[in-house]
Amino acid sequence: MVSQAAAVSDCAAELDRIDLSLSSLDDAGGAEAATRQAYLRLRRARLSGVLDDLRRADTAVSAALRRYPDWPDLSYLRASTDLDLHRPGAALALLDSAAGEAGSSPACLELRGAALEQLGQRERAEDCFARALSADPSWQALAGLAQLRAAAGDDRAADALYARAEDELTAKQMSTFAWVRLARGALAAGSGDHGTAWAHYRSADVAFSGYWLTESHIAALLRRENRLDEAASAYAAVRARTARPDLAEALGDVHRLRGDDRESARWYAIALAEYQDSAARGEALYLHHLARDER
Amino acid sequence: MADHNDPNAVNSIFSDIDVSAADVFDMFGFPGPDESQGDRVVLALTFADVPETGVLDADLLYRLRLFSHPRAAVLHGEPRDLEALRLYIDGVRGTYFGAESAMEIRITPDDRGQATVAFHDFPGGSFSATIPVGEVTTIPAPGGLAVDAFIGGRDDAFFNDLPGFFRSINYAPQFYHVPYTRPDLRELPIPKTLLELEGNDLFNYNPAIPDLGWGVKLDLPPGPYTWNGDSFKKDAAGNYRFVYDGRDARAGQNVNAIILEMPLRFITRQPETDRIVDIWGESWVRKASGKVPAIPDHPIWHEHPFALLGPDHRDRQLEGYKLVDTVGQPFADAGLSERENNRQLGANNFWLAPHFIKRLAHLGWGFGPSVTALGLRCSFDTDNAPVSVHRVYHSAIEAFPRARKVIFQQLNMPDDSWDVRKLGIPLRRPFEIFVPNVCALDMDTTGTWPFGRRLEDQVANRFLSLFLDMESAGPGGSRYHVETLSDQALWDAAPIEPKTSPNPLKNDKEFLPGFPYLAEPW
Numbered sequence: 183m184v185s186q187a188a189a190v191s192d193c194a195a196e197l198d199r200i201d202l203s204l205s206s207l208d209d210a211g212g213a214e215a216a217t218r219q220a221y222l223r224l225r226r227a228r229l230s231g232v233l234d235d236l237r238r239a240d241t242a243v244s245a246a247l248r249r250y251p252d253w254p255d256l257s258y259l260r261a262s263t264d265l266d267l268h269r270p271g272a273a274l275a276l277l278d279s280a281a282g283e284a285g286s287s288p289a290c291l292e293l294r295g296a297a298l299e300q301l302g303q304r305e306r307a308e309d310c311f312a313r314a315l316s317a318d319p320s321w322q323a324l325a326g327l328a329q330l331r332a333a334a335g336d337d338r339a340a341d342a343l344y345a346r347a348e349d350e351l352t353a354k355q356m357s358t359f360a361w362v363r364l365a366r367g368a369l370a371a372g373s374g375d376h377g378t379a380w381a382h383y384r385s386a387d388v389a390f391s392g393y394w395l396t397e398s399h400i401a402a403l404l405r406r407e408n409r410l411d412e413a414a415s416a417y418a419a420v421r422a423r424t425a426r427p428d429l430a431e432a433l434g435d436v437h438r439l440r441g442d443d444r445e446s447a448r449w450y451a452i453a454l455a456e457y458q459d460s461a462a463r464g465e466a467l468y469l470h471h472l473a474r475d476e477r
Numbered sequence: 478m479a480d481h482n483d484p485n486a487v488n489s490i491f492s493d494i495d496v497s498a499a500d501v502f503d504m505f506g507f508p509g510p511d512e513s514q515g516d517r518v519v520l521a522l523t524f525a526d527v528p529e530t531g532v533l534d535a536d537l538l539y540r541l542r543l544f545s546h547p548r549a550a551v552l553h554g555e556p557r558d559l560e561a562l563r564l565y566i567d568g569v570r571g572t573y574f575g576a577e578s579a580m581e582i583r584i585t586p587d588d589r590g591q592a593t594v595a596f597h598d599f600p601g602g603s604f605s606a607t608i609p610v611g612e613v614t615t616i617p618a619p620g621g622l623a624v625d626a627f628i629g630g631r632d633d634a635f636f637n638d639l640p641g642f643f644r645s646i647n648y649a650p651q652f653y654h655v656p657y658t659r660p661d662l663r664e665l666p667i668p669k670t671l672l673e674l675e676g677n678d679l680f681n682y683n684p685a686i687p688d689l690g691w692g693v694k695l696d697l698p699p700g701p702y703t704w705n706g707d708s709f710k711k712d713a714a715g716n717y718r719f720v721y722d723g724r725d726a727r728a729g730q731n732v733n734a735i736i737l738e739m740p741l742r743f744i745t746r747q748p749e750t751d752r753i754v755d756i757w758g759e760s761w762v763r764k765a766s767g768k769v770p771a772i773p774d775h776p777i778w779h780e781h782p783f784a785l786l787g788p789d790h791r792d793r794q795l796e797g798y799k800l801v802d803t804v805g806q807p808f809a810d811a812g813l814s815e816r817e818n819n820r821q822l823g824a825n826n827f828w829l830a831p832h833f834i835k836r837l838a839h840l841g842w843g844f845g846p847s848v849t850a851l852g853l854r855c856s857f858d859t860d861n862a863p864v865s866v867h868r869v870y871h872s873a874i875e876a877f878p879r880a881r882k883v884i885f886q887q888l889n890m891p892d893d894s895w896d897v898r899k900l901g902i903p904l905r906r907p908f909e910i911f912v913p914n915v916c917a918l919d920m921d922t923t924g925t926w927p928f929g930r931r932l933e934d935q936v937a938n939r940f941l942s943l944f945l946d947m948e949s950a951g952p953g954g955s956r957y958h959v960e961t962l963s964d965q966a967l968w969d970a971a972p973i974e975p976k977t978s979p980n981p982l983k984n985d986k987e988f989l990p991g992f993p994y995l996a997e998p999w
Contacts, residue, residue, distance in 0.1 A: 212654050212694075212696055213654055213656075213696065214654045217656075253656055254656045254658045254659055255656040255657055255658050258658055287658060289658060290658075348765065348766055349764065349766065350799075351764065351765035351766070352536070352762045352763060352764055352765055352799055353536035353762060353763040353764065353765055353767070353768040354536065354762065355765055356765055356768065358765070359765035359766065359768075359769075385769055388769050389765065389768065389769050
């Protein structure tokens with residue numbers, strides 16, 4: 183018999199812990215508490231995959247930064263949130279203004295590298311990650327370099343760097359471990375090695391169960407394998423939890439491949455409306471989807 | 478604070494870093510009181526009580542490492558023969574290279590209230606046992622020997638005015654909200670001092686906020702964070718103000734602990750000559766990749782604990798963990814290594830020696846003038862500086878002449894009770910104590926610091942006594958010793974308020990006369 187406790191996924195349990203922590207923080211805690219609150223909101227958004235959670239995190243970071251404009255931890259959190267919202271220019275401008283010692287810290291260099299990578303400035307991004315690594319062999323810098331290698335088509339080097347990033351992670355960072363395994367799995371899937379991809383995805387699920395990102399990767403792999411009914415079910419499940427428009431578009435793709443044009447059109451319409459809604463809010467998050475649709 | 482909140486990766490002073498079970502606090506080592514069956518060695522490693530007192534984190538692995546060897550000294554009255562020379566050379570080799578072949582005890586808690594204790598490379602062989610957490614257990618060992626074990630929650634045996642120490646080094650995160658991304662705002666560039674500095678408003682005691690640093694934090698005011706004064710602060714009566722108030726910051730707080738007591742002949746086949754037992758502790762946290770295969774309900778080491786005893790398998794086990802923290806000597810990390818993550822080297826801290834010299838000189842420019850202002854003789858050459866100076870050295874060669882006596886002077890003991898067998902054991906010197914970074918227990922002593930570390934030792938005061946000149950004699954020929962700063966008569970006569978030992982002289986709970994020695998948890 184499966185116990186009640188066992189039925190709660192790792193991700194759900196972590197989200198509960200975050201909510202509990204958030205409820206214990208109040209406005210009287212100063213800049214440190216405000217930073218923690220904003221950080222927890224961003225972490226919640228990343229783990230839930232819910233777009234509105236990311237918007238709430240964005241608001242929380244902005245509010246905290248308005249209140250404590252000189253608190254450097256909040257500036258870093260602002261830059262990190264900007265990257266999640268595909269605003270690399272804003273992130274870079276903020277990091278450029280980080281003065282002195284803090285500006286050359288590994289944490290700052292990792293964020294700069296990620297921003298430059300989003301802007302397509304790969305050489306400068308690589309320089310940032312390499313400098314960060316020389317000071318601190320963090321998983322973030324290794325994973326950042328891995329993403330650059332993957333973008334350059336060197337999957338083997340990318341996987342080796344991801345493996346090194348993985349080795350830096352402890353049992354207290356299982357969601358991050360899952361993220362790295364998913365990145366490795368996606369590399370393998372992209373090169374046609376579905377066996378390796380499945381193995382990584384299974385590891386990710388064992389490491390941190392109930393993670394929406396794992397479920398969306400599995401759905402994508404099912405689609406690659408032309409297991410379209412399973413892919414549709416998997417996408418539908420994760421879309422229902424997260425309400426992400428990109429997953430609505432993916433559902434449209436799968437139903438199109440299944441030959442169900444009506445269902446496909448329905449999901450495309452939902453995705454388009456949500457992309458337009460996002461753009462109307464001034465978000466850059468899905469502009470590349472809209473641009474592609476217009477083409 | 479011997480090693481609390483060190484390194485920064487587990488430094489819970491910052492709000493975004495949780496208290497971690499990997500934060501090892503103190504390493505105690507002393508001879509057991511019952512010598513009826515031969516010498517016995519007591520080891521106690523304490524660490525943060527996370528997830529809670531008496532419950533250990535199953536993702537952690539704790540390592541106690543031991544190496545026994547002869548004393549690297551030829552005692553007065555010992556024969557000057559080849560055997561004496563051989564023992565001396567063995568002693569030197571053991572002191573500086575013993576870590577390479579140290580025995581070890583690995584403790585891996587599980588999430589079912591048990592812990593596996595695996596003994597590796599002991600003279601009698603390797604073996605393991607799984608014992609309940611929170612209970613005194615006797616583990617049978619090869620050769621008909623036995624090891625007493627307790628793993629679980631206890632009262633913290635460390636008693637210390639932690640905020641006082643942080644006030645002395647102007648460590649802002651204890652008193653102010655400091656961003657984690659601003660390491661330059663931790664130890665502010667204000668002279669370190671034992672006496673308050675006139676105008677050092679950031680760190681001087683503020684009667685309007687008596688609990689500042691004792692749980693109360695303020696926003697860090699805008700800089701500059703330097704001090705431009707030229708004198709120590711004095712009250713209307715002409716008394717200096719101590720940065721310490723002698724309160725126990727660890728009062729009423731618990732730890733989790735690993736406490737073991739074992740015969741010396743369990744550690745060495747030559748207990749008659751191997752009189753030094755070097756001890757240090759380490760915490761390791763399981764790698765994420767190691768947790769994935771460990772998820773099945775019945776990990777192999779629960780069912781087959783001997784499967785992990787082979788060297789190959791053992792190293793594979795350790796490959797699944799990351800080293801987080803080490804502890805040997807109190808203050809070697811928190812006081813001299815500045816809590817840096819990359820300075821958690823354990824015994825092999827030789828490359829840190831130049832840093833220790835620079836750090837001792839930096840501390841000496843701060844504490845030295847405080848010592849002389851009180852009318853005490855100082856071991857650090859301050860050029861008769863009238864007030865503490867903030868000076869940072871980039872060269873050990875430049876720093877060394879100032880700190881020469883701090884590093885080389887013998888640390889006097891208050892009497893000879895520590896030398897139990899009256900062997901004339903040489904006094905220890907700071908350079909011998911901190912390099913290598915081990916608790917070097919001398920089994921012919923009581924094990925009081927620096928000949929080991931007993932629970933009742935006030936090691937913070939003893940560490941500060943390094944800055945007292947123990948070589949020159951005072952009136953009546955008296956000399957300072959490691960307990961001088963714990964002498965209330967000194968403070969009663971000194972022009973200082975409050976008239977207190979810097980740190981409390983007793984733990985908040987009485988220690989137990991027998992195993993497991995540390996008091997019950999609160």
